[in-house]
Amino acid sequence: MTRPYVRMRKVKNHLDIVDGKALRAEIAALKEEFSPADVREPLLKRLKVAYQAGFEEIKRRCEAGEGGITLVRAQTYLTDEIIRALYDVTSEYIYHQPNPTSAEKLCLVAVGGYGRGEMAPYSDIDLLFLLPYKQTPWGEQVVEYMLYMMWDMGLKVGHATRTVGECIRLAQGDLSIKTSLLEARYLWGDKSLFDEFVARYDKEIIEGQEPEFVEEKLAERDTRHLKMGDSRYVVEPNLKDGKGGLRDLQTLYWISKFIYKVQSASELVGKGVFSREEYRQFRKAEKFLYTVRCHLHYIMGRPEERITFDVQKTLARRLGYMDRPGSSGVERFMKHYFLNAKNVGDLTRIFCSYLEAQHKRKTRLKIPSFGLRRKSVDGFPIDGSRLSVKGVRTFTENSVEMIRIFYVAQKYHLDVHPRALRLIRQNLKLIDRDVRNDPEANELFMEILTFREGPGFILRLMNEAGVFGRFVPDFGRVVAQMQYDMYHVYTVDEHTIRAIELLSEVERGELAEDHPLANEIVHKVLSRRVLYVAVLLHDIAKGRKGDHSVLGAEVAKKLCPRFGMSPAETETVAWLVRWHLLMSGIAFKRDLNDPKTIIDFANAVQSPERLRLLLVLTVVDIRAVGPKIWNGWKGQLLRDLYYRAEEYLLGGQIEKSNLFRVEKRINALRQVLSDWSDEKFEAFKERFYDSFWMALDETNHERIARIMEKADARDDRLTIDIRSDEFQEITELIIYAQDHPGLFARITGAIALSGATIQDAKILTTKDGMAVDTFWIQEADGSAFKDPHKQEKLKKTIKETLMGKILPRKVLQKRQEEKKSKRTAVFTVEPVVLIDNKASNTYTVIEVNGLDRVGYLYDLSRTLVDLKLSIGSAHIATYGERAVTVFFVRDLFGHKVTHEQKLAQIEKALMAVLTGQEDPDNAAKKQQPSVREAS
Structure with missing residues (x-):
């Protein structure tokens, strides 16, 4: 032919x-x-x-x-x-x-x-x-x-x-x-x-070359998918080469043309490959993708295939997507994109299975050992190592079978035949209220969700088939739901399934090296079901109007009884969903050496079981956000918070007396410095205020003591020590220098100039006028700042900055202009300054939320210095384009800041920094902020 x-x-x-x-x-x-x-x-x-x-x-x-x-x-x-x-x-x-x-x-x-x-x-x-x-x-x-x-x-x-x-x-x-x-x-x-x-x-x-061509093209497709991230749910997708993009549709066309000599996809209906409805989906996806591609080319004025953040809003507007309550126009547009990408994946699966059946193409799945001997399992026939159905009335006669087929497939490690998936899609409306409330259906779903060998594959298959969203309508609402920011890499449904997969990997011990604590305590959890359902539901209310944690807890109270969970289990799941961001917020934004931080957190958690559940949930949630979000430093902060809260919950005493804590740490350091004479140690001890002993642990105390010993012996008034921790993926920078106003701000400026990012900082002074400032820094990608050449450059930059040879403000302003890009300029972060006098017994806590930029911490800290405030510590967390910085400050007399006029002045000045106003007073007039005391 x-x-x-x-x-x-x-x-x-x-x-x-x-x-x-x-x-x-x-x-x-x-x-x-x-x-x-x-x-x-x-x-x-x-x-x-x-x-x-x-x-x-x-x-x-x-x-x-x-x-x-x-x-x-x-x-x-x-x-x-x-x-x-x-x-x-x-x-x-x-x-x-x-x-x-x-x-x-x-x-x-x-x-x-x-x-x-x-x-x-x-x-x-x-x-x-x-x-x-x-x-x-x-x-x-x-x-x-x-x-x-x-x-x-x-x-x-x-x-x-x-x-x-x-x-x-x-x-x-x-x-x-x-x-x-x-x-x-x-x-x-x-x-x-x-x-x-x-x-x-x-x-x-x-x-005679048809089978080879099919294998080559599908292998080429798989390689391309891996290169693009192997997910169709990345928030900056490549509409040509990404998974579910135009290239996947074209691959179907190429294979069809090679095998069937067709000139259009419409001819595949006559060949029996696609039904008319499936061909309609093919045309719909093709039309949508080409429409987006044409608009994208015209917007960019060049060939461009990535739907990056800087064009998503423009595309949404040009294509007529309007804002709706709880969902912006750009999020609605991207959801439509992901739903089309999902349809492309469905069509690919149908097409490949047809090739396997009609042309003896090799299956891409491992055939189970019993597959050659058994013709059916648990009432479902096996067709070519895939689970199929007996006839077209399988699901109409018993709709619960639409859940059970996935349970059986998971149990026997089988894929579901596309013929069955096609029949499921045609009968999705049968999954109604009766099926959702059916005890057997819910028991089967819970078995699927908590499958010990890993539920990810079947959950993703159920999602692509549309069953997941029909059986759990609240989950259906977040399918293909993106979040328009630079922090979240995947859509909400993909993020949730990845978190469940990670939980299973933790439980199976596959992530023990990365998460030693979670690996240990996951087996102490009293109810696996509570943990898995909490992970499933933690983001279930995203995209709705209101706090998704609060709304999600209400969803959990409704769904858990349906899943067959007891009132106690339901209460725990609802609590976990409500507070699933609590632990990371405390660990990354609060001073963990402050006893009040630990006591407040432990009182909120209330039980060791909740603490265990919350730790594991927090780990898998953060790690499922994207491939570069987790690092060892975050893990260490979570572990520190967990151990201290656990000690308190199990009856231990977090010292309420500052004097008791100081004595405890002094005695611990004395044992470590056994080579020092009593006179030498006493002189060292007397140089510090109590805040030094409370702010750092024994390891830091010893390191600082050794640094000061060497520096004083050389009469060196500026010593810079850098040490990296590979496991925590953090680099600790200690600076011992003559104290003077603005020292901390200048150092933060020098660090910014060197390209490092600050994760945490402690600012301490001695009684004889020296400063001991400790910074925990990383590369921009979240890895340790360990390159020897960069470390030496950082030391040189700090020295020249403190000597006045480099003025960070001017250099950073120039870099801020140079590094502005269209991609990040599209984001706006509502500036917020929160002043809290209840979070600490000894410090006023100032939380600043704003758009991240080069030298952001330097600008803020310089402003605080100008306000005559003493910074005790600073904690920095970034979430894509949004930076959250928390300062622990006191006035010049070492007291909390309580005067209303001073608090208003602080907020006014910081708001001026966030809004880019040179004159804080002018910014204040525009913003007219009021002091907000956090409860």
Whole structure:
């Protein structure tokens, strides 16, 4: 069977784009006026005008709401007409051959996306100049002239000049060339050459090679997915090469064309591959993706395939997505994108299974050992190592079977046959209130959720089939729900399933090295079901109007009894959902050496069991946010908080007396410094205020003592010590220097100049006027700041900054301007300053929320110094574009700040920094903030 030619479909109102006949008539007039040697400039000008006019018309249609498929065909049509006109004048006038030989032939062939007739506005023109058996001077001249003309027109041409034999030979050894030539479309010139090429391609490339081509294309697809993150639910997706993108649809088309000789996806319905409804989904996804792609190209003015944050809002607005309560227009647009990507995944699964069934393609799953001996399991037939159904009435006769089939598949490590998945999708409405309240259905769901060998695969399969969202409608509301920020990498449903997968991995001991505490205590948890359901529901209310933690707790109270959980289990799940952000908030933003921090946290948790559950939930939640969010420093902070709270909850005494704590730590350090004389140790002890002993642990005390010993022996008034901890992925920087106002701010400026980020800081002074400042720093990617060259540069920068040779403010202002990007500029973070006099017994706690930028901490700390405040510690957490910084401060007399006027002044000044106002007073007038005391 010879495959038919690819033909361009007629473009609506094509003469408004370009009138080919009129263009040729104008070119003919130029031929009358100019000689072949002189016609180039006027010809180039005319072709440019014609192409640009057509381009602008297609762009106008796009902005007027024309669909993507129509737009890419129109772009192809415009390109066809220009190239055909150019070829005619080149071959018939510029290099006219009155009596051409058999070797003086040339055929223009459109290949790749251009051959398929799907050109985006700024796509390359994939053009094949097809020659007879050898190249001639005439052919070289025509090709060269055409290429230079197209380049001068500003067109991007991906070209090849080959004979038919060369095409066949190269296609045999290169999958990309083989695929590109599969889409070859006759464009213009000698048609007999194209006929010869098609015949040889069908015979020498396609015949007998179908299985190999299928395997190669699907392997290529898998490699591409891995490169792109292997998830269709990343919040900055690549609509061409990403999972669920255009390339996946094109892969289906390529395989179909190779095997079935089809020229459009619609023919797959007749082949039995897709149902009419599935083909409708194919067309819907294709239209949506091409529409988005065309708009994206026009917005960027170049070929761009990533839907980055800086264009998402513009795309949403152009495509008509409006804000709704609880969901912005951009989030609604991206949800629509992800739902289309999900449909593409469904179609791919159906198509691949059909290939396996009809063409004996190898299954991509491991066949279980019993698969060859048993024809069914638990009432479901096995078809090619996949679980299937007995007939079309399987689910109509008993709707609970739509849950049980996934339970059985999970139990026996089987995939579900796409024939069954197709039947499930067709009957999703059967999962109604009766099924949701059915005890058996809920018991089966709980077994799936808590499967000890890992529930991720089946939960994701249930989600893609639509069963998950139908059975748990609240989960259905967050399917494909994105969060428009730079912190969350995945959609809410994907994040939730990843968190459940991580929980299972922790439970199985696979993450013991990264999470030693969670690995230890997960087996002490009294109810696995509580933990798994809490992870499932912790973000269930995102995208709604209000606090998702509060709303999620209400959802948990409704769902847990339905899942068969007891009142006590329900209460615990609801509490975990309500407070699932509590532990990370305390660990990353509060001083863990302050007894009140631990007591307040422990009183909120109330029981060791809740503490264990909350720790594990917090770990998997943070880690499931994205691949670079978790680090060892966060793990250490959570462990410190856990151990101290556990001690208190189990009856231990967190010292209420500062004097008792000081004595305890002094005695611990004395034992470590056994090589010091009593006189030497007593002199060291007397140099510090009680705050030194309370703020740091014994390890820090010893390190500082050794640093000061060496520095004093050399009479060195500035000592900088840097040490990295690989496990915690943190670098500890200790600076021992002469104290003076603004020292902390200058150091933070120097650290910012060196490219490091500060995670925590303790600022302490001695009685004899020296400062001991400790900083915990990291690279921008969350790893330890351990490069020796960078560390030496950091030391040098700190010294020069403290000597006044470097002024951080000026340098950082310049860098802030240089590092502004369109990608981050689209984000706005509502500036917030919270002043809390109840979180600590000895400090006023100031929490500042704002848009992260270079030198952010420096600007804030400099402002606090100008306000005559003493900073005891600073804790910094970043969540994508949002930075949360917490300062523990006192006034110049060492007391909390309680005066209302002073508190208002502090907030006013910090708000001025957040809003970018040079004059704090002017900023205050605009903002008119009021002091908010946190409860």
